[in-house]
Amino acid sequence: MARIAYFDCFSGVSGDMVLGALLDLGLPLDGLRNALGSLAIDYGAVAADRVLRAGVSATKFRVHQHVAAAAHRDHHHDHRGAHPHGDDHSHHHTLAQIAAAIDQSALSADGKARAKRLFQRLGEAEAAIHQLPLERVHLHEVGAIDSIIDIVGVVHGMEWLAADKIVVSPLNVGGGTVECAHGTFPVPAPATARLLQNVPIYGGAPATELVTPSGALLVTEYATEFAALPPLRIHSIGYGAGDKNFPRHPNVLRVVVGDAEAAASTEEIVVLECEIDDMNPQLFGPLMDRLHGSGALDVFYAPVQMKKNRPGTLVSVVARPEDRQRLIGILFAETTTIGVRYRDMRRERLEREVRTIATPLGPIRMKIATREGTVLNALPEFEDCARAAADHGLPIKEVQAIVTKAWLDTQS
Numbered sequence: 001m002a003r004i005a006y007f008d009c010f011s012g013v014s015g016d017m018v019l020g021a022l023l024d025l026g027l028p029l030d031g032l033r034n035a036l037g038s039l040a041i042d043y044g045a046v047a048a049d050r051v052l053r054a055g056v057s058a059t060k061f062r063v064h065q066h067v068a069a070a071a072h073r074d075h076h077h078d079h080r081g082a083h084p085h086g087d088d089h090s091h092h093h094t095l096a097q098i099a100a101a102i103d104q105s106a107l108s109a110d111g112k113a114r115a116k117r118l119f120q121r122l123g124e125a126e127a128a129i130h131q132l133p134l135e136r137v138h139l140h141e142v143g144a145i146d147s148i149i150d151i152v153g154v155v156h157g158m159e160w161l162a163a164d165k166i167v168v169s170p171l172n173v174g175g176g177t178v179e180c181a182h183g184t185f186p187v188p189a190p191a192t193a194r195l196l197q198n199v200p201i202y203g204g205a206p207a208t209e210l211v212t213p214s215g216a217l218l219v220t221e222y223a224t225e226f227a228a229l230p231p232l233r234i235h236s237i238g239y240g241a242g243d244k245n246f247p248r249h250p251n252v253l254r255v256v257v258g259d260a261e262a263a264a265s266t267e268e269i270v271v272l273e274c275e276i277d278d279m280n281p282q283l284f285g286p287l288m289d290r291l292h293g294s295g296a297l298d299v300f301y302a303p304v305q306m307k308k309n310r311p312g313t314l315v316s317v318v319a320r321p322e323d324r325q326r327l328i329g330i331l332f333a334e335t336t337t338i339g340v341r342y343r344d345m346r347r348e349r350l351e352r353e354v355r356t357i358a359t360p361l362g363p364i365r366m367k368i369a370t371r372e373g374t375v376l377n378a379l380p381e382f383e384d385c386a387r388a389a390a391d392h393g394l395p396i397k398e399v400q401a402i403v404t405k406a407w408l409d410t411q412s
Contacts, residue, residue, distance in 0.1 A: 012215065016242075017061075020048070021253050022238060023157075036156075051245075118151050151217070167225055168223040173187055173204075189209065208244070234257070234258040266349075268344065272315075272328060272342045275314050295326065317331070354368070359402060375411075
């Protein structure tokens with residue numbers, strides 16, 4: 001049975017929040033210290049405390065820097081923005097220095113490769129924003145001591161978690177502005193926004209930065225998919241705290257771990273709808289064909305009574321989320337509607353397969369639907385039955401009965 005970890009980012013995400021949630025789930029702090037302590041970076045000590053965030057108990061991961069590291073931080077300009085989750089942007093290191101330190105760490109070979117790839121991605125995001133070669137980028141985020149600890153620590157923690165699938169919710173990025181080394185920017189900050197390309201995000205309360213670059217980097221690295229909470233049987237929940245304690249808004253990352261429910265196949269879908277009362281009825285047939293040909297999972301029409309008591313047609317299209325925009329374009333191009341509604345949904349499907357069985361009328365395909373290995377539906381393919389009926393001069397319903405009996409005989 002698949003082990004799923006669901007990252008509920010209703011209050012954003014940062015590297016220290018991920019580590020806090022993993023520690024809350026049971027990641028041994030001593031094991032984390034061993035993994036971090038082998039790094040050739042003089043960072044200081046790490047600790048974990050129990051805190052309350054808007055009444056929710058959570059684990060706060062902390063870094064206590066050595067005096068030398070703190071003095072180095074104070075000697076430089078403070079590049080930190082308004083980071084409610086605690087990512088520090090001081091004490092810079094180059095990518096080469098970080099890679100060399102990772103090679104001396106206690107991470108596994110796969111963990112070392114992943115950690116170096118994460119820092120490479122972070123550096124590439126900064127380089128792209130500033131239009132500079134990678135080796136010339138001033139690595140505000142990459143070189144921060146806290147970020148090095150967070151990222152390497154999470155790599156160790158995710159290996160410990162050993163989830164088969166990581167599902168991440170849409171990310172609440174917060175709102176307002178953030179102070180960066182190059183000025184004031186709207187949330188999400190430039191590096192964060194670049195790392196979140198093709199990721200579902202939304203702006204929400206509180207009006208501050210909720211997703212940091214390290215948080216964006218980590219969830220995009222590990223996410224198997226971005227979706228709502230999937231069906232699962234929960235066996236543990238971890239809460240990782242951010243620095244700030246917002247009133248009436250728990251500043252925590254919730255990680256839910258459980259076993260996937262295997263009773264049915266579950267998938268994300270989107271349902272598109274529009275009503276039409278002024279279109280030539282002859283156009284509905286070609287419309288359905290084009291929608292199906294462009295990826296629609298299902299298309300159906302229903303009669304409705306519309307404004308001014310005019311009869312109309314409700315057009316409903318079931319589709320995959322990634323096909324939404326293309327199918328909406330077809331509805332606007334091929335119909336007279338001026339608006340299309342859509343809503344995201346989940347659906348469960350029986351496991352389906354097609355089997356060809358031998359019958360007195362020749363080979364006929366059967367559509368078989370099962371749940372947990374039990375056959376719940378078995379229907380002959382209509383086109384095959386129609387062809388056999390024409391070949392043998394029989395009514396289609398008689399052919400269906402013959403084929404169904406042949407199928408039942410194979411099950412006895």
